[in-house]
Amino acid sequence: xxxxxxxxxxxxxxxxxxxxxxxxxxxxxxxxxxxxxxxxxxxxxxxxxxxxxxxxxxxxxxxxxxxxxxxxxxxxxxxxxxxxxxxxxxxxxxxxxxxxxxxxxxxxxxx
Amino acid sequence: xxxxxxxxxxxxxxxxxxxxxxxxxxxxxxxxxxxxxxxxxxxxxxxxxxxxxxxxxxxxxxxxxxxxxxxxxxxxxxxxxxxxxxxxxxxxxxxxxxxxxxxxxxxxxxxxx
Numbered sequence: 001x002x003x004x005x006x007x008x009x010x011x012x013x014x015x016x017x018x019x020x021x022x023x024x025x026x027x028x029x030x031x032x033x034x035x036x037x038x039x040x041x042x043x044x045x046x047x048x049x050x051x052x053x054x055x056x057x058x059x060x061x062x063x064x065x066x067x068x069x070x071x072x073x074x075x076x077x078x079x080x081x082x083x084x085x086x087x088x089x090x091x092x093x094x095x096x097x098x099x100x101x102x103x104x105x106x107x108x109x110x111x
Numbered sequence: 112x113x114x115x116x117x118x119x120x121x122x123x124x125x126x127x128x129x130x131x132x133x134x135x136x137x138x139x140x141x142x143x144x145x146x147x148x149x150x151x152x153x154x155x156x157x158x159x160x161x162x163x164x165x166x167x168x169x170x171x172x173x174x175x176x177x178x179x180x181x182x183x184x185x186x187x188x189x190x191x192x193x194x195x196x197x198x199x200x201x202x203x204x205x206x207x208x209x210x211x212x213x214x215x216x217x218x219x220x221x222x223x224x
Contacts, residue, residue: 035214042115042215044214045212098143098145098212099145099157
């Protein structure tokens with residue numbers, strides 16, 4: 001079984017809808033991250049969390065919110081989706097080292 | 112200037128070729144450096160860390176030049192299975208501050224028979 005899982009894997013939605021992307025991990029890591037990837041661009045950090053009580057904004061947090069429900073779960077919400085949020089979204093985890101382990105990604109399309 | 116900048120691709124090479132990827136970073140205080148590999152539509156995976164002394168893993172050699180703020184990845188005897196996008200990644204924060212990784216835009220490699 002995969003150590004980092006994301007649901008859904010693909011989602012098509014309409015402008016203005018609320019969307020939640022979920023991430024779960026079995027690696028026992030405290031640190032979790034949400035990134036988005038657009039064609040031709042590097043991954044951009046949206047939010048990150050060092051433990052259940054810690055949430056931090058990344059480079060591009062506007063239009064997004066997160067919830068760290070447990071050590072193993074970190075959800076990303078788009079309160080009112082817009083077309084330029086169409087992207088590939090990755091969740092990642094790490095321990096106290098630098099290496100990050102990524103989930104398989106969620107492909108989101110906002111029409 | 113982008114914080115992490117890579118060679119624009121794609122690189123199209125025949126099997127057995129040697130190929131080199133270059134990357135520059137803007138923040139001289141950067142702490143650690145990596146190359147990740149990303150296959151089409153899949154998640155990035157760590158290929159190797161990059162150390163000041165240079166390091167090698169089989170056909171892959173990574174080098175770091177802190178003075179020039181430059182990182183490289185050399186792939187020798189390239190295989191069809193090496194076809195992927197290679198991401199240069201720099202950690203801008205100390206480890207105890209959580210590893211703020213900055214990703215380059217990636218360089219695509221296509222190895223042809």
